[in-house]
Amino acid sequence: MATPNPVAEFTETPLPAAAYARFRAALQPQVRIELIALEAALGRYLATNVGAPIDLPEFPRSTVDGYAVRVDDLADATGATPASLSVAGEASMGRVPTARVAPGTAVKIHTGAMLPEGAEAVAMVEWSREASPGRITIDRSVRRGDNTIARGEDVRAGEPLLSAGRQLRPEDIGGLAAIGMVQVPVARRPVVAIISGGDEVVPPHVTPGPAQVRDVNAATLAAMVEAAGGTAWRLGIAPDDLAIFTAMAEEALAGADMVIVSGGSSVGTRDVTRAAVDSFGPPGVIVHGVAVRPGKPTLLAIVRDRPFFGLPGNPVSAIATFRLFVLPTLLRFLGVEEPRHRLPIRARLTAPVPPSGGREDYVQVRLTERDGEALAEPVLGKSNLIFTVVRAHGYIRVPVERSGLPAGEVVPVWQY
Amino acid sequence: MATPNPVAEFTETPLPAAAYARFRAALQPQVRIELIALEAALGRYLATNVGAPIDLPEFPRSTVDGYAVRVDDLADATGATPASLSVAGEASMGRVPTARVAPGTAVKIHTGAMLPEGAEAVAMVEWSREASPGRITIDRSVRRGDNTIARGEDVRAGEPLLSAGRQLRPEDIGGLAAIGMVQVPVARRPVVAIISGGDEVVPPHVTPGPAQVRDVNAATLAAMVEAAGGTAWRLGIAPDDLAIFTAMAEEALAGADMVIVSGGSSVGTRDVTRAAVDSFGPPGVIVHGVAVRPGKPTLLAIVRDRPFFGLPGNPVSAIATFRLFVLPTLLRFLGVEEPRHRLPIRARLTAPVPPSGGREDYVQVRLTERDGEALAEPVLGKSNLIFTVVRAHGYIRVPVERSGLPAGEVVPVWQY
Numbered sequence: 069m070a071t072p073n074p075v076a077e078f079t080e081t082p083l084p085a086a087a088y089a090r091f092r093a094a095l096q097p098q099v100r101i102e103l104i105a106l107e108a109a110l111g112r113y114l115a116t117n118v119g120a121p122i123d124l125p126e127f128p129r130s131t132v133d134g135y136a137v138r139v140d141d142l143a144d145a146t147g148a149t150p151a152s153l154s155v156a157g158e159a160s161m162g163r164v165p166t167a168r169v170a171p172g173t174a175v176k177i178h179t180g181a182m183l184p185e186g187a188e189a190v191a192m193v194e195w196s197r198e199a200s201p202g203r204i205t206i207d208r209s210v211r212r213g214d215n216t217i218a219r220g221e222d223v224r225a226g227e228p229l230l231s232a233g234r235q236l237r238p239e240d241i242g243g244l245a246a247i248g249m250v251q252v253p254v255a256r257r258p259v260v261a262i263i264s265g266g267d268e269v270v271p272p273h274v275t276p277g278p279a280q281v282r283d284v285n286a287a288t289l290a291a292m293v294e295a296a297g298g299t300a301w302r303l304g305i306a307p308d309d310l311a312i313f314t315a316m317a318e319e320a321l322a323g324a325d326m327v328i329v330s331g332g333s334s335v336g337t338r339d340v341t342r343a344a345v346d347s348f349g350p351p352g353v354i355v356h357g358v359a360v361r362p363g364k365p366t367l368l369a370i371v372r373d374r375p376f377f378g379l380p381g382n383p384v385s386a387i388a389t390f391r392l393f394v395l396p397t398l399l400r401f402l403g404v405e406e407p408r409h410r411l412p413i414r415a416r417l418t419a420p421v422p423p424s425g426g427r428e429d430y431v432q433v434r435l436t437e438r439d440g441e442a443l444a445e446p447v448l449g450k451s452n453l454i455f456t457v458v459r460a461h462g463y464i465r466v467p468v469e470r471s472g473l474p475a476g477e478v479v480p481v482w483q484y
Numbered sequence: 485m486a487t488p489n490p491v492a493e494f495t496e497t498p499l500p501a502a503a504y505a506r507f508r509a510a511l512q513p514q515v516r517i518e519l520i521a522l523e524a525a526l527g528r529y530l531a532t533n534v535g536a537p538i539d540l541p542e543f544p545r546s547t548v549d550g551y552a553v554r555v556d557d558l559a560d561a562t563g564a565t566p567a568s569l570s571v572a573g574e575a576s577m578g579r580v581p582t583a584r585v586a587p588g589t590a591v592k593i594h595t596g597a598m599l600p601e602g603a604e605a606v607a608m609v610e611w612s613r614e615a616s617p618g619r620i621t622i623d624r625s626v627r628r629g630d631n632t633i634a635r636g637e638d639v640r641a642g643e644p645l646l647s648a649g650r651q652l653r654p655e656d657i658g659g660l661a662a663i664g665m666v667q668v669p670v671a672r673r674p675v676v677a678i679i680s681g682g683d684e685v686v687p688p689h690v691t692p693g694p695a696q697v698r699d700v701n702a703a704t705l706a707a708m709v710e711a712a713g714g715t716a717w718r719l720g721i722a723p724d725d726l727a728i729f730t731a732m733a734e735e736a737l738a739g740a741d742m743v744i745v746s747g748g749s750s751v752g753t754r755d756v757t758r759a760a761v762d763s764f765g766p767p768g769v770i771v772h773g774v775a776v777r778p779g780k781p782t783l784l785a786i787v788r789d790r791p792f793f794g795l796p797g798n799p800v801s802a803i804a805t806f807r808l809f810v811l812p813t814l815l816r817f818l819g820v821e822e823p824r825h826r827l828p829i830r831a832r833l834t835a836p837v838p839p840s841g842g843r844e845d846y847v848q849v850r851l852t853e854r855d856g857e858a859l860a861e862p863v864l865g866k867s868n869l870i871f872t873v874v875r876a877h878g879y880i881r882v883p884v885e886r887s888g889l890p891a892g893e894v895v896p897v898w899q900y
Contacts, residue, residue: 106688106703107703107706107718110710110711111711124871125697125868126692126697127694127695129868131866131868160683161682161683161684161695161724161752162682162683162684162685162693162695162696163694163695164694164695165695178752179797180682180684180697180797180798180868181684181695182694182695217868217869221866221869222865222868222870222871222872223871229874230874237707237874237900238704238705238707238708238711238803239704239803239870239873239874239876239900240874241703241704241706241707242700242701242703242704242707242799242803242870242873242874243700243871243874244688244703245688245698245699245700245702245703245704246688246698246700246799246870246871247698248688248689248691248698249688250688250689266577266578266596267576267577267578268577268596268597269578272522272660272662272664272665272666273664273666274664275664276542277578278543278579278580278598279543279578279579279580279581279598280578281541281542281596282661282662282663282664283661284658284659284661284662285658286661287522287523287657287658287660287661288654288655288658288661289654290523291526291653291654291657291658292654294526295526295527295653295654302523308577336577336594381595381596382596383658383662387654387655387658410826410829410899411829411831411851411853411858411899412829413828413829413830414829414830415827435827437827449638450547450633450637452541452545452547452596452633452638453540453633453637453638454540454638454655454658454659455540455638455639455645455659455662456638457655457658458645458646458653458655458656460655483826483827484655
């Protein structure tokens with residue numbers, strides 16, 4: 069057992085992007101596919117590209133209630149000199165119209181109905197008047213295609229529609245329904261084992277004894293896993309004992325696609341995690357220590373071809389490092405190589421952010437709006453205060469080359 | 485049966501805010517509470533206010549690995565003149581320290597451990613050197629409280645933490661774990677019945693015949709209901725037949741908390757929906773017709789004390805009016821009276837938005853970034869093109885008093 073030197077482990081501390089790049093290069097996750105019902109596909113990740121099997125719409129349609137007409141028949145129609153047309157019939161919903169629009173005639177039509185043969189446009193019902201039974205006048209001219217939608221105007225057969233790795237939104241579910249894709253190939257949810265370490269940690273349902281604390285991280289990380297599209301598997305709390313910890317890690321590796329250990333708060337858990345990872349053999353530890361605040365003691369490893377994360381025990385650090393390292397890894401198992409983010413808003417800092425001492429800094433902010441301008445108040449708390457995050461609306465990133473940020477600066481804010 | 489005049493129904497068309505205000509005032513939803521496990525609470529809506537039952541943390545802790553010390557002992561400590569202290573013991577994780585910090589002594593301590601009696605601050609291990617067995621030197625002075633966290637520094641017993649109506653995020657789940665709230669009172673998911681109307685509509689798994697279209701709205705609206713925290717109950721497709729439709733509406737009202745009918749594309753379904761609502765008696769229709777694009781034919785009714793929505797059949801209109809009217813109503817059933825939104829980003833329009841003819845206008849946009857500036861490209865499509873929404877990243881709102889918007893204007897964009 070190689071006991072790492074708790075100082076030496078930080079002698080080379082890459083910035084988060086470099087740390088993740090090194091870890092990423094060492095891992096080639098397999099996306100496993102399952103076919104599920106469209107009704108269950110919300111929030112899941114599409115596992116294949118989807119193209120249009122058909123034109124949408126499949127036939128030309130009216131977009132209004134009115135009369136299908138020929139353009140020439142209405143060429144000179146005005147309020148003073150309306151065109152007079154005989155009504156040749158009605159286009160029923162869901163049926164191929166039997167009536168056709170011959171010169172001098174119109175066919176009554178409703179929104180969504182198939183255009184009858186000969187129709188070049190649709191005149192809105194509001195422009196028409198019944199002159200006598202079977203005869204109408206229309207007081208406006210139309211251009212070809214007015215108030216209609218052409219076959220294939222939404223999508224054309226063969227056109228790419230959705231890409232593999234797309235997380236399906238409600239609108240996407242509608243799009244898949246439109247093309248009849250009622251079974252959807254999606255990435256299987258990766259199983260993420262979650263272990264909390266630390267002799268001082270008790271489960272949330274237990275009343276902590278003196279000097280003990282409740283396990284905050286397992287609940288938080290499990291929820292983050294579920295929110296991202298994974299399945300969380302809580303293995304419970306490991307004491308700072310190498311044999312017990314290693315046995316739990318074995319169990320986790322046997323049943324999960326990746327493992328997260330969050331390190332209690334103690335150096336003891338960090339030592340045990342490192343020693344257990346080392347004992348499993350190569351490739352083992354890829355990165356141990358990252359130049360980020362919070363989250364410096366983060367460990368990124370690969371054990372038995374599986375990602376193995378040692379996150380800090382402080383809840384705020386665990387959340388920040390989950391977002392930096394675990395989330396993009398989890399998304400690769402879901403087929404997402406380049407995660408897409410909502411664009412950040414820009415907000416004015418109401419207070420300065422102090423320097424971070426050579427680390428990239430992630431700072432929670434509270435957002436308010438004043439006179440249409442967004443204001444960001446930094447929530448500067450120690451990283452073991454879970455409620456600093458609960459009370460925040462988003463976060464900012466302070467690059468390492470900036471030494472803090474002054475009040476009044478306008479910064480990008482990523483909203484939760 | 486009162487057949488509404490398809491034009492007269494729009495003679496008085498309130499703007500969306502006025503339409504919703506009138507509908508809202510006519511309805512007092514009951515929030516029903518259920519108690520669920522914390523593990524299942526992600527995304528659910530808290531049904532009661534939650535306060536802190538305890539101080540967090542419950543005891544003063546170290547935030548670093550190092551030595552618990554007294555401030556006076558290190559008053560003159562520098563690299564040249566380090567302070568020399570005898571080590572009186574070690575504070576173990578999860579136990580009340582037995583050693584105390586008397587003048588001239590230090591107690592070894594790890595991140596998260598309880599401060600021993602007499603400790604005023606913690607000196608980081610990096611500042612210390614073992615001088616001889618049981619004796620260390622420390623080369624920096626400290627201020628009272630340095631590298632410690634006080635009892636109650638995160639939250640104090642009795643402090644309000646989370647409000648009723650809050651949708652629980654992963655961080656909130658962690659906060660509830662921290663206070664031992666392993667059973668959470670949340671609002672029961674409202675059941676939302678979804679009916680699609682129209683003789684031209686077939687279920688997504690059916691290959692449409694000529695002039696028929698697949699039902700896009702049931703899938704989309706069901707996913708929007710689920711995404712918002714409700715339970716979607718799909719009743720299928722109603723033909724444009726008053727007796728059949730009324731029987732389906734009866735079934736929906738008997739089993740659901742609210743009903744959504746989306747109107748095929750045809751005036752037929754709109755007529756049938758209106759007639760069925762009228763036949764159920766007062767209060768019935770509250771609003772029929774809204775000055776909004778898309779979504780003009782929207783019907784807002786209350787039937788047997790339940791919200792009953794007649795949404796347009798065009799998918800883009802159904803999505804927009806769901807967001808305007810159904811979503812805030814659904815959220816009231818979840819205890820949310822004032823929905824909280826992410827703040828919009830500001831983006832520059834790459835193309836003009838044409839005037840909407842006296843209606844409030846909702847326009848899909850695609851977002852890109854260039855030189856750090858967000859650009860919004862309006863996706864101007866007819867409202868039956870579902871893929872215009874699939875391809876959009878957000879939407880803008882054009883107030884009725886603006887007659888369209890010019891290219892180059894910077895506008896708020898609400899991102900999906």
